[in-house]
Amino acid sequence: MKKLSKLQVYGIFAIFGFLLYGNTLTHDFALDDAIVITENDFTKKGFSGIWDQLTNDQFVGFYGEKKELVAGGRYRPLSMVVYNVQYALADENPFLGHLINVLFYILNGILLYKVLDRILPQFQGFLKGVQLPLLVSLLWFFHPIHTEVVANIKGLDEIMAFCLQLSTLWFVLNYIERNEIKHLLGIILSFFLGLLAKESTITWLAVIPLAIYFFTDYSLKKALRAYGGLLAAAVIWAGIRYQVVGGGISSVADNIMNDPFLEATTSEKYATIMLTLGKYLQLLIFPHPLTYDYYPKHIPIVGWGNKMVLLSILAYIFLAVVAVWGFFKKNIVSFGIFLFIITLSIASNIVFVIGAFMNERFVYVSSLGFSLIVGFGIFKLLESKSISKNVVWSALVVIFGLYSLKTISRNQVWKNNLTLATHDANISVNGSKSNVMAGGILTEDALKLSDPSEKQKMLQEGIVYLQRAINAYPEYIDALILMGNAQWELTKNINQALPYYYQILAINPYHQNTLQNFYIIVEQSKNSDDKISAYQTLLRYNPNQVTAYLNLGRTYGREK
Secondary structure, X not given: OOOOOHHHHHHHHHHHHHHHHHHHOOOOOOOOHHHHHHOOOOHHHHHHHHHHHHOOOOOHHHHOXXXXXXXXXXXXXXXXXHHXXXXXXXXXXXXXXXXXXXXXXXXXXXXXXXXXXXXXOOOOOOOOOOOHHHHHHHHHHHOHHHHHHHHOHHHXXXXXXXXXXXXXXXXXXXXXXXXXXHHHHHHHHHHHHHHHHOXXXXXXXXXXXHHHHHHOOOOHHHHHHHHHHHHHHHHHHHHHHHHHHOOOOOOOOOOOOOOOOOOOOHHHHHHHHHHHHHHHHHHHHOOOOOOOOOOOOOOOOOOOOOHHHHHHHHHHHHHHHHHHHHHOOOOHHHHHHHHHHHHHHOOOOOOOOOOOOOOHHHHOOOHHHHHHHHHHHHXXXXXXXXXXXXXXXXXXXXXHHHHHHHHHHHXXXXXXXXXXXXXXXXXXXXXXHHHHHHHHHHHHHHOOOOOHHHHHHHHHHHHHHHHHHHHHOOOOHHHHHHHHHHHHHHHOOHHHHHHHHHHHHHHOOOOHHHHHHHHHHHHHOOOHHHHHHHHHHHHHHOOOOHHHHHHHHHHHHHHO
Protein backbone atom coordinates (compact mmCIF):
# COMPACT_ATOMS: atom_id res chain seq x y z
CA MET A 1 0.00 0.00 0.00
CA LYS A 2 1.48 3.33 -1.07
CA LYS A 3 1.80 6.36 1.11
CA LEU A 4 -1.18 8.67 0.74
CA SER A 5 -0.60 11.64 -1.52
CA LYS A 6 -0.72 15.17 -0.19
CA LEU A 7 -4.02 15.77 -1.96
CA GLN A 8 -5.54 12.65 -0.40
CA VAL A 9 -4.42 13.72 3.08
CA TYR A 10 -5.80 17.22 2.56
CA GLY A 11 -9.08 15.69 1.41
CA ILE A 12 -9.29 13.54 4.55
CA PHE A 13 -9.03 16.59 6.80
CA ALA A 14 -11.44 18.63 4.69
CA ILE A 15 -14.09 15.88 4.63
CA PHE A 16 -13.84 15.02 8.30
CA GLY A 17 -13.61 18.69 9.26
CA PHE A 18 -17.07 19.32 7.81
CA LEU A 19 -18.47 15.98 9.02
CA LEU A 20 -17.39 16.77 12.59
CA TYR A 21 -18.15 20.49 12.69
CA GLY A 22 -20.53 21.14 9.80
CA ASN A 23 -23.43 21.18 12.26
CA THR A 24 -22.03 24.38 13.80
CA LEU A 25 -22.57 26.40 10.61
CA THR A 26 -26.20 27.16 11.45
CA HIS A 27 -25.47 28.09 15.07
CA ASP A 28 -25.97 31.51 16.58
CA PHE A 29 -23.38 33.59 18.43
CA ALA A 30 -22.73 32.24 21.93
CA LEU A 31 -20.95 33.07 25.19
CA ASP A 32 -17.90 35.33 24.69
CA ASP A 33 -18.93 36.15 21.11
CA ALA A 34 -20.76 39.09 22.69
CA ILE A 35 -17.50 40.49 24.06
CA VAL A 36 -15.57 40.22 20.82
CA ILE A 37 -18.31 40.64 18.19
CA THR A 38 -21.98 41.40 18.82
CA GLU A 39 -21.53 43.88 21.68
CA ASN A 40 -18.08 45.16 20.80
CA ASP A 41 -18.24 48.73 19.50
CA PHE A 42 -14.89 48.44 17.69
CA THR A 43 -15.91 45.25 15.88
CA LYS A 44 -19.22 46.76 14.83
CA LYS A 45 -17.38 49.56 13.03
CA GLY A 46 -16.25 47.00 10.47
CA PHE A 47 -13.18 48.04 8.48
CA SER A 48 -13.04 51.45 10.15
CA GLY A 49 -12.64 49.84 13.57
CA ILE A 50 -9.50 47.85 12.74
CA TRP A 51 -7.11 50.51 14.05
CA ASP A 52 -9.05 50.60 17.34
CA GLN A 53 -8.54 46.84 17.71
CA LEU A 54 -4.82 47.18 17.06
CA THR A 55 -4.34 49.94 19.63
CA ASN A 56 -6.48 48.81 22.55
CA ASP A 57 -6.92 46.04 25.10
CA GLN A 58 -9.36 43.39 23.84
CA PHE A 59 -12.02 44.38 26.41
CA VAL A 60 -12.14 48.11 25.61
CA GLY A 61 -14.50 47.76 22.65
CA PHE A 62 -16.96 45.89 24.87
CA TYR A 63 -16.80 47.96 28.07
CA GLY A 64 -16.15 51.34 26.45
CA GLU A 65 -13.08 51.89 28.62
CA LYS A 66 -10.00 50.07 29.82
CA LYS A 67 -10.88 47.82 32.76
CA GLU A 68 -8.39 45.89 34.88
CA LEU A 69 -10.37 42.66 34.90
CA VAL A 70 -7.72 39.97 34.46
CA ALA A 71 -4.03 39.80 35.24
CA GLY A 72 -1.88 41.20 32.44
CA GLY A 73 -4.80 42.34 30.28
CA ARG A 74 -5.66 40.82 26.91
CA TYR A 75 -4.08 41.86 23.61
CA ARG A 76 -5.14 39.58 20.74
CA PRO A 77 -5.70 41.96 17.84
CA LEU A 78 -5.25 39.44 15.02
CA SER A 79 -8.51 37.58 15.64
CA MET A 80 -10.22 40.87 16.49
CA VAL A 81 -9.29 42.27 13.08
CA VAL A 82 -10.75 39.14 11.45
CA TYR A 83 -13.98 39.74 13.38
CA ASN A 84 -14.07 43.29 12.01
CA VAL A 85 -13.77 41.95 8.47
CA GLN A 86 -16.48 39.36 9.19
CA TYR A 87 -18.78 42.04 10.56
CA ALA A 88 -18.15 44.30 7.57
CA LEU A 89 -19.05 41.47 5.19
CA ALA A 90 -21.84 39.69 7.08
CA ASP A 91 -23.03 42.10 9.78
CA GLU A 92 -24.49 40.04 12.66
CA ASN A 93 -24.93 36.86 10.65
CA PRO A 94 -22.85 34.22 12.47
CA PHE A 95 -22.55 31.83 9.48
CA LEU A 96 -19.34 33.39 8.14
CA GLY A 97 -17.68 33.26 11.55
CA HIS A 98 -18.53 29.59 12.03
CA LEU A 99 -17.40 28.76 8.49
CA ILE A 100 -14.05 30.48 9.03
CA ASN A 101 -13.54 28.54 12.27
CA VAL A 102 -14.15 25.22 10.49
CA LEU A 103 -11.86 26.15 7.60
CA PHE A 104 -9.06 27.23 9.95
CA TYR A 105 -9.52 24.03 11.95
CA ILE A 106 -9.07 21.99 8.77
CA LEU A 107 -5.95 24.03 8.08
CA ASN A 108 -4.74 23.21 11.61
CA GLY A 109 -5.03 19.50 10.84
CA ILE A 110 -3.22 19.82 7.50
CA LEU A 111 -0.37 21.90 8.92
CA LEU A 112 -0.01 19.54 11.86
CA TYR A 113 0.28 16.58 9.52
CA LYS A 114 2.84 18.37 7.32
CA VAL A 115 5.04 19.30 10.30
CA LEU A 116 4.84 15.84 11.89
CA ASP A 117 5.49 14.17 8.53
CA ARG A 118 8.63 16.23 8.29
CA ILE A 119 10.03 15.67 11.77
CA LEU A 120 8.99 12.00 12.02
CA PRO A 121 10.18 10.60 8.66
CA GLN A 122 11.35 7.36 10.26
CA PHE A 123 7.81 6.42 11.30
CA GLN A 124 6.26 5.56 7.97
CA GLY A 125 5.77 2.06 9.39
CA PHE A 126 2.86 -0.27 9.32
CA LEU A 127 1.17 -1.00 6.01
CA LYS A 128 3.37 1.88 4.74
CA GLY A 129 0.36 3.92 3.69
CA VAL A 130 -0.71 4.60 7.26
CA GLN A 131 1.91 6.61 9.08
CA LEU A 132 2.44 7.81 12.62
CA PRO A 133 2.23 11.52 11.56
CA LEU A 134 -1.22 10.96 10.05
CA LEU A 135 -2.39 8.83 12.98
CA VAL A 136 -1.33 11.46 15.54
CA SER A 137 -2.82 14.28 13.48
CA LEU A 138 -6.17 12.51 13.20
CA LEU A 139 -6.24 11.62 16.91
CA TRP A 140 -5.72 15.31 17.67
CA PHE A 141 -8.20 16.41 14.99
CA PHE A 142 -11.04 14.16 16.20
CA HIS A 143 -10.64 14.83 19.94
CA PRO A 144 -13.92 16.24 21.40
CA ILE A 145 -12.14 18.56 23.82
CA HIS A 146 -11.68 20.93 20.87
CA THR A 147 -15.41 21.57 20.51
CA GLU A 148 -15.33 24.66 22.73
CA VAL A 149 -12.77 26.28 20.42
CA VAL A 150 -14.29 25.37 17.05
CA ALA A 151 -18.00 25.68 17.89
CA ASN A 152 -17.56 29.09 19.55
CA ILE A 153 -16.57 31.83 17.08
CA LYS A 154 -14.46 33.46 19.75
CA GLY A 155 -12.23 30.37 19.64
CA LEU A 156 -10.65 31.65 16.42
CA ASP A 157 -7.79 33.13 18.46
CA GLU A 158 -6.72 29.62 19.54
CA ILE A 159 -7.07 28.17 16.05
CA MET A 160 -5.13 30.97 14.35
CA ALA A 161 -2.42 30.87 16.98
CA PHE A 162 -1.86 27.14 16.46
CA CYS A 163 -1.67 27.62 12.68
CA LEU A 164 1.03 30.22 13.16
CA GLN A 165 2.90 28.18 15.80
CA LEU A 166 3.12 25.25 13.40
CA SER A 167 4.11 27.58 10.55
CA THR A 168 6.89 29.01 12.70
CA LEU A 169 8.31 25.54 13.36
CA TRP A 170 8.12 24.83 9.61
CA PHE A 171 10.08 28.00 8.79
CA VAL A 172 12.65 27.19 11.49
CA LEU A 173 13.28 23.79 9.90
CA ASN A 174 13.55 25.41 6.46
CA TYR A 175 15.98 28.06 7.65
CA ILE A 176 18.25 25.61 9.46
CA GLU A 177 18.38 23.39 6.38
CA ARG A 178 18.77 26.07 3.69
CA ASN A 179 20.01 29.18 5.49
CA GLU A 180 17.89 31.43 3.24
CA ILE A 181 16.86 34.88 4.47
CA LYS A 182 13.25 34.41 3.28
CA HIS A 183 12.81 31.61 5.81
CA LEU A 184 14.28 33.75 8.59
CA LEU A 185 11.76 36.44 7.70
CA GLY A 186 9.09 33.73 7.74
CA ILE A 187 10.12 32.79 11.29
CA ILE A 188 9.89 36.37 12.51
CA LEU A 189 6.59 37.15 10.78
CA SER A 190 4.75 33.93 11.65
CA PHE A 191 5.87 33.97 15.30
CA PHE A 192 5.00 37.66 15.63
CA LEU A 193 1.53 37.07 14.18
CA GLY A 194 1.10 34.03 16.41
CA LEU A 195 1.74 36.21 19.45
CA LEU A 196 -0.79 38.73 18.15
CA ALA A 197 -3.30 35.90 17.82
CA LYS A 198 -2.78 34.71 21.41
CA GLU A 199 -0.17 35.36 24.08
CA SER A 200 0.26 31.64 24.81
CA THR A 201 2.32 31.41 21.59
CA ILE A 202 5.23 32.59 23.75
CA THR A 203 5.55 29.01 25.10
CA TRP A 204 6.84 27.94 21.69
CA LEU A 205 10.10 29.66 22.53
CA ALA A 206 10.69 26.42 24.47
CA VAL A 207 8.72 24.00 22.29
CA ILE A 208 10.58 24.73 19.04
CA PRO A 209 14.12 24.18 20.40
CA LEU A 210 12.90 20.94 21.99
CA ALA A 211 11.44 19.78 18.68
CA ILE A 212 14.76 20.50 16.94
CA TYR A 213 16.64 18.61 19.66
CA PHE A 214 14.32 15.57 19.69
CA PHE A 215 13.74 15.12 15.98
CA THR A 216 16.76 16.48 14.12
CA ASP A 217 20.54 16.21 14.29
CA TYR A 218 21.12 19.94 13.96
CA SER A 219 23.54 21.47 16.44
CA LEU A 220 22.60 24.35 18.71
CA LYS A 221 25.06 26.56 16.86
CA LYS A 222 23.42 25.82 13.50
CA ALA A 223 19.99 26.65 14.90
CA LEU A 224 21.08 29.76 16.81
CA ARG A 225 20.07 32.29 14.15
CA ALA A 226 16.64 30.72 13.88
CA TYR A 227 16.18 31.08 17.65
CA GLY A 228 17.37 34.65 17.33
CA GLY A 229 14.52 35.27 14.89
CA LEU A 230 12.04 33.93 17.45
CA LEU A 231 13.45 36.20 20.14
CA ALA A 232 13.40 39.22 17.82
CA ALA A 233 9.72 38.66 17.08
CA ALA A 234 8.98 38.21 20.79
CA VAL A 235 10.78 41.43 21.71
CA ILE A 236 8.92 43.44 19.04
CA TRP A 237 5.60 41.98 20.18
CA ALA A 238 6.35 42.61 23.86
CA GLY A 239 7.20 46.25 23.13
CA ILE A 240 3.96 46.82 21.22
CA ARG A 241 1.91 44.99 23.83
CA TYR A 242 3.45 47.05 26.61
CA GLN A 243 2.53 50.28 24.83
CA VAL A 244 -1.08 49.14 24.42
CA VAL A 245 -1.98 47.32 27.64
CA GLY A 246 0.98 48.05 29.93
CA GLY A 247 3.07 45.57 31.84
CA GLY A 248 2.86 43.38 34.90
CA ILE A 249 0.72 40.38 35.76
CA SER A 250 -0.44 41.23 39.27
CA SER A 251 -3.95 40.18 40.22
CA VAL A 252 -6.55 42.94 39.92
CA ALA A 253 -9.74 40.98 40.59
CA ASP A 254 -12.06 41.90 43.45
CA ASN A 255 -14.42 38.89 43.18
CA ILE A 256 -14.04 35.16 42.75
CA MET A 257 -15.53 35.16 39.26
CA ASN A 258 -12.40 36.97 38.01
CA ASP A 259 -10.03 35.39 40.53
CA PRO A 260 -11.38 32.04 41.75
CA PHE A 261 -8.58 31.78 44.33
CA LEU A 262 -9.42 35.10 45.98
CA GLU A 263 -10.83 33.49 49.12
CA ALA A 264 -8.37 30.57 49.23
CA THR A 265 -5.20 30.29 51.27
CA THR A 266 -1.91 29.88 49.40
CA SER A 267 -1.92 26.18 50.32
CA GLU A 268 -5.49 25.73 49.06
CA LYS A 269 -4.72 27.64 45.88
CA TYR A 270 -1.95 25.29 44.78
CA ALA A 271 -3.81 22.18 45.90
CA THR A 272 -6.77 23.29 43.76
CA ILE A 273 -4.44 23.97 40.83
CA MET A 274 -3.20 20.39 41.11
CA LEU A 275 -6.83 19.25 41.09
CA THR A 276 -7.47 21.08 37.81
CA LEU A 277 -4.26 19.77 36.25
CA GLY A 278 -5.47 16.27 37.04
CA LYS A 279 -8.87 17.15 35.56
CA TYR A 280 -7.19 18.04 32.27
CA LEU A 281 -5.61 14.58 32.12
CA GLN A 282 -8.97 12.97 32.85
CA LEU A 283 -10.71 14.94 30.09
CA LEU A 284 -8.05 14.02 27.55
CA ILE A 285 -8.37 10.34 28.39
CA PHE A 286 -12.15 10.36 28.85
CA PRO A 287 -13.72 13.56 27.47
CA HIS A 288 -17.02 13.41 29.31
CA PRO A 289 -18.85 15.35 30.57
CA LEU A 290 -17.74 18.59 28.91
CA THR A 291 -18.81 22.03 30.10
CA TYR A 292 -17.81 25.64 29.58
CA ASP A 293 -18.34 26.38 33.29
CA TYR A 294 -15.28 25.41 35.32
CA TYR A 295 -15.79 28.52 37.43
CA PRO A 296 -16.69 28.75 41.15
CA LYS A 297 -17.93 26.57 42.50
CA HIS A 298 -18.12 23.75 39.99
CA ILE A 299 -14.45 23.31 40.83
CA PRO A 300 -14.22 23.39 44.64
CA ILE A 301 -11.40 24.88 46.68
CA VAL A 302 -9.60 21.88 48.16
CA GLY A 303 -6.64 21.05 50.38
CA TRP A 304 -3.69 18.72 49.91
CA GLY A 305 -5.54 15.86 51.58
CA ASN A 306 -8.07 15.61 48.75
CA LYS A 307 -7.83 12.18 47.06
CA MET A 308 -7.99 13.59 43.53
CA VAL A 309 -5.20 16.06 44.34
CA LEU A 310 -2.98 13.22 45.57
CA LEU A 311 -3.80 11.19 42.46
CA SER A 312 -2.95 14.18 40.27
CA ILE A 313 0.38 14.65 42.04
CA LEU A 314 1.29 10.99 41.50
CA ALA A 315 0.30 11.23 37.82
CA TYR A 316 2.48 14.28 37.20
CA ILE A 317 5.42 12.80 39.11
CA PHE A 318 5.16 9.75 36.87
CA LEU A 319 5.00 11.96 33.76
CA ALA A 320 8.01 13.97 34.94
CA VAL A 321 10.07 10.82 35.51
CA VAL A 322 9.17 9.46 32.07
CA ALA A 323 9.91 12.82 30.42
CA VAL A 324 13.35 13.17 32.03
CA TRP A 325 14.23 9.52 31.38
CA GLY A 326 13.28 9.84 27.74
CA PHE A 327 14.91 13.23 27.22
CA PHE A 328 18.40 11.86 26.68
CA LYS A 329 17.07 9.06 24.48
CA LYS A 330 15.07 11.55 22.42
CA ASN A 331 11.92 9.53 23.00
CA ILE A 332 8.64 10.67 21.39
CA VAL A 333 6.72 10.06 24.61
CA SER A 334 9.12 12.35 26.45
CA PHE A 335 8.61 15.10 23.88
CA GLY A 336 4.83 14.67 24.11
CA ILE A 337 4.96 15.18 27.88
CA PHE A 338 7.18 18.26 27.58
CA LEU A 339 4.89 19.71 24.90
CA PHE A 340 1.82 19.13 27.07
CA ILE A 341 3.30 20.68 30.21
CA ILE A 342 5.02 23.65 28.51
CA THR A 343 2.03 24.76 26.44
CA LEU A 344 -0.37 24.30 29.37
CA SER A 345 1.88 26.12 31.86
CA ILE A 346 0.77 29.62 30.87
CA ALA A 347 -2.90 28.74 31.52
CA SER A 348 -2.27 26.61 34.61
CA ASN A 349 -2.64 29.47 37.16
CA ILE A 350 0.83 28.60 38.49
CA VAL A 351 2.59 31.49 36.73
CA PHE A 352 -0.27 33.95 37.30
CA VAL A 353 -4.02 33.75 37.91
CA ILE A 354 -5.85 33.76 34.58
CA GLY A 355 -9.38 34.44 35.87
CA ALA A 356 -10.73 30.86 35.76
CA PHE A 357 -9.87 27.54 37.35
CA MET A 358 -9.58 25.89 33.95
CA ASN A 359 -11.21 25.69 30.52
CA GLU A 360 -11.23 23.09 27.78
CA ARG A 361 -9.85 25.59 25.28
CA PHE A 362 -6.67 25.90 27.35
CA VAL A 363 -5.57 22.41 26.23
CA TYR A 364 -6.32 22.98 22.55
CA VAL A 365 -2.60 22.91 21.71
CA SER A 366 -1.52 20.86 24.73
CA SER A 367 -3.72 17.97 23.59
CA LEU A 368 -1.18 17.41 20.81
CA GLY A 369 1.19 16.03 23.47
CA PHE A 370 -1.49 13.53 24.50
CA SER A 371 -2.16 12.59 20.86
CA LEU A 372 1.56 12.02 20.23
CA ILE A 373 1.80 9.63 23.17
CA VAL A 374 -1.37 7.71 22.31
CA GLY A 375 -0.51 7.62 18.60
CA PHE A 376 3.00 6.32 19.28
CA GLY A 377 1.60 3.66 21.61
CA ILE A 378 -0.87 2.46 18.96
CA PHE A 379 1.89 2.54 16.34
CA LYS A 380 4.03 0.24 18.48
CA LEU A 381 1.11 -2.12 19.08
CA LEU A 382 0.54 -2.40 15.33
CA GLU A 383 4.20 -3.24 14.83
CA SER A 384 4.13 -5.81 17.62
CA LYS A 385 3.84 -9.50 16.76
CA SER A 386 2.40 -10.37 20.17
CA ILE A 387 -0.97 -8.71 19.63
CA SER A 388 -3.46 -9.10 16.84
CA LYS A 389 -3.53 -6.17 14.45
CA ASN A 390 -7.27 -6.67 14.05
CA VAL A 391 -7.73 -5.96 17.75
CA VAL A 392 -5.74 -2.72 17.48
CA TRP A 393 -7.59 -1.65 14.36
CA SER A 394 -10.91 -2.39 16.03
CA ALA A 395 -9.88 -0.30 19.02
CA LEU A 396 -8.96 2.56 16.70
CA VAL A 397 -12.33 2.38 14.97
CA VAL A 398 -14.05 2.52 18.35
CA ILE A 399 -11.93 5.50 19.47
CA PHE A 400 -12.60 7.51 16.33
CA GLY A 401 -16.27 6.53 16.40
CA LEU A 402 -16.75 7.64 20.01
CA TYR A 403 -14.76 10.83 19.41
CA SER A 404 -17.00 11.65 16.43
CA LEU A 405 -20.24 11.01 18.29
CA LYS A 406 -19.12 13.10 21.25
CA THR A 407 -17.89 15.96 19.06
CA ILE A 408 -21.06 16.14 16.94
CA SER A 409 -23.37 15.91 19.97
CA ARG A 410 -21.37 18.44 21.97
CA ASN A 411 -21.49 20.89 19.06
CA GLN A 412 -25.27 20.91 19.33
CA VAL A 413 -25.02 22.28 22.86
CA TRP A 414 -23.27 25.37 21.44
CA LYS A 415 -26.31 26.17 19.26
CA ASN A 416 -27.08 29.36 21.19
CA ASN A 417 -26.70 30.87 24.64
CA LEU A 418 -29.89 29.37 26.05
CA THR A 419 -29.08 25.83 24.94
CA LEU A 420 -25.50 26.14 26.16
CA ALA A 421 -26.37 27.68 29.52
CA THR A 422 -29.25 25.39 30.46
CA HIS A 423 -27.37 22.26 29.37
CA ASP A 424 -24.08 23.06 31.11
CA ALA A 425 -25.80 24.40 34.23
CA ASN A 426 -27.10 20.88 34.75
CA ILE A 427 -23.53 19.56 34.49
CA SER A 428 -21.94 22.33 36.53
CA VAL A 429 -24.74 22.32 39.10
CA ASN A 430 -22.63 24.42 41.48
CA GLY A 431 -21.19 26.55 38.70
CA SER A 432 -22.21 30.17 39.20
CA LYS A 433 -21.44 31.25 35.64
CA SER A 434 -23.68 28.81 33.74
CA ASN A 435 -26.51 29.04 36.26
CA VAL A 436 -26.63 32.83 36.24
CA MET A 437 -26.46 32.84 32.45
CA ALA A 438 -29.33 30.32 32.22
CA GLY A 439 -31.42 32.25 34.75
CA GLY A 440 -30.79 35.58 33.07
CA ILE A 441 -31.68 34.35 29.57
CA LEU A 442 -34.85 32.61 30.75
CA THR A 443 -35.96 35.75 32.59
CA GLU A 444 -35.29 37.90 29.54
CA ASP A 445 -37.09 35.49 27.20
CA ALA A 446 -40.06 35.22 29.59
CA LEU A 447 -40.71 38.96 29.22
CA LYS A 448 -41.23 38.45 25.49
CA LEU A 449 -44.08 35.97 26.01
CA SER A 450 -47.71 37.05 25.81
CA ASP A 451 -49.16 33.94 27.45
CA PRO A 452 -49.20 34.61 31.24
CA SER A 453 -48.94 30.94 32.21
CA GLU A 454 -46.00 30.33 29.88
CA LYS A 455 -44.35 33.50 31.14
CA GLN A 456 -44.77 32.42 34.76
CA LYS A 457 -43.42 28.95 34.03
CA MET A 458 -40.31 30.33 32.35
CA LEU A 459 -39.70 32.86 35.14
CA GLN A 460 -39.93 30.10 37.73
CA GLU A 461 -37.46 28.00 35.75
CA GLY A 462 -35.06 30.94 35.57
CA ILE A 463 -35.35 31.51 39.32
CA VAL A 464 -34.27 27.91 39.98
CA TYR A 465 -31.01 28.52 38.09
CA LEU A 466 -30.44 31.89 39.73
CA GLN A 467 -30.96 30.39 43.18
CA ARG A 468 -28.33 27.78 42.39
CA ALA A 469 -25.87 30.53 41.48
CA ILE A 470 -26.62 32.42 44.69
CA ASN A 471 -26.31 29.27 46.79
CA ALA A 472 -22.88 28.65 45.29
CA TYR A 473 -21.72 32.26 45.57
CA PRO A 474 -23.94 34.41 47.86
CA GLU A 475 -22.08 37.64 46.98
CA TYR A 476 -22.46 37.19 43.22
CA ILE A 477 -23.85 40.60 42.23
CA ASP A 478 -24.96 39.53 38.73
CA ALA A 479 -27.00 36.68 40.19
CA LEU A 480 -28.54 38.85 42.91
CA ILE A 481 -29.66 41.62 40.57
CA LEU A 482 -31.14 39.14 38.09
CA MET A 483 -32.93 37.34 40.92
CA GLY A 484 -34.43 40.63 42.11
CA ASN A 485 -35.60 41.37 38.58
CA ALA A 486 -37.06 37.89 38.13
CA GLN A 487 -38.89 37.99 41.46
CA TRP A 488 -40.45 41.33 40.57
CA GLU A 489 -41.59 40.13 37.15
CA LEU A 490 -43.06 36.98 38.71
CA THR A 491 -44.83 38.49 41.73
CA LYS A 492 -45.00 42.27 41.17
CA ASN A 493 -44.26 42.44 44.89
CA ILE A 494 -41.34 44.64 45.89
CA ASN A 495 -40.93 42.75 49.14
CA GLN A 496 -40.00 39.66 47.10
CA ALA A 497 -37.52 41.52 44.90
CA LEU A 498 -35.85 44.16 47.08
CA PRO A 499 -34.05 41.84 49.55
CA TYR A 500 -31.76 40.78 46.69
CA TYR A 501 -31.00 44.39 45.83
CA TYR A 502 -30.25 45.10 49.50
CA GLN A 503 -27.68 42.31 49.50
CA ILE A 504 -25.91 44.08 46.63
CA LEU A 505 -26.09 47.46 48.35
CA ALA A 506 -24.53 45.91 51.45
CA ILE A 507 -21.55 45.04 49.22
CA ASN A 508 -21.58 48.20 47.10
CA PRO A 509 -23.99 51.01 48.15
CA TYR A 510 -23.31 52.84 44.87
CA HIS A 511 -23.95 49.99 42.44
CA GLN A 512 -25.62 51.89 39.60
CA ASN A 513 -27.61 49.08 37.96
CA THR A 514 -29.05 48.04 41.29
CA LEU A 515 -30.04 51.59 42.20
CA GLN A 516 -31.60 52.10 38.77
CA ASN A 517 -33.63 48.90 39.01
CA PHE A 518 -34.58 49.72 42.60
CA TYR A 519 -36.19 53.05 41.64
CA ILE A 520 -37.98 51.55 38.62
CA ILE A 521 -39.78 48.79 40.52
CA VAL A 522 -40.48 50.77 43.71
CA GLU A 523 -42.18 53.49 41.70
CA GLN A 524 -44.39 50.83 40.09
CA SER A 525 -45.59 49.57 43.48
CA LYS A 526 -49.20 50.37 44.42
CA ASN A 527 -48.60 50.09 48.16
CA SER A 528 -47.44 53.41 49.64
CA ASP A 529 -46.32 51.82 52.93
CA ASP A 530 -44.09 49.38 51.02
CA LYS A 531 -42.64 52.27 49.03
CA ILE A 532 -41.91 54.31 52.16
CA SER A 533 -40.28 51.33 53.85
CA ALA A 534 -38.18 50.64 50.72
CA TYR A 535 -36.84 54.21 50.49
CA GLN A 536 -36.07 54.30 54.20
CA THR A 537 -34.17 51.02 53.92
CA LEU A 538 -32.25 52.29 50.88
CA LEU A 539 -31.17 55.39 52.81
CA ARG A 540 -29.74 53.22 55.56
CA TYR A 541 -27.44 51.65 52.98
CA ASN A 542 -26.73 54.88 51.13
CA PRO A 543 -27.66 58.11 52.97
CA ASN A 544 -26.49 60.22 49.99
CA GLN A 545 -29.27 59.15 47.63
CA VAL A 546 -30.95 62.46 46.78
CA THR A 547 -33.51 60.71 44.55
CA ALA A 548 -34.59 58.51 47.46
CA TYR A 549 -35.31 61.61 49.66
CA LEU A 550 -37.21 63.22 46.80
CA ASN A 551 -39.31 60.11 46.07
CA LEU A 552 -39.91 59.54 49.77
CA GLY A 553 -41.25 63.08 50.14
CA ARG A 554 -43.43 62.70 47.09
CA THR A 555 -44.86 59.43 48.40
CA TYR A 556 -45.78 61.04 51.73
CA GLY A 557 -47.20 64.12 50.01
CA ARG A 558 -49.20 62.41 47.27
CA GLU A 559 -50.20 59.12 48.84
CA LYS A 560 -50.30 59.76 52.59
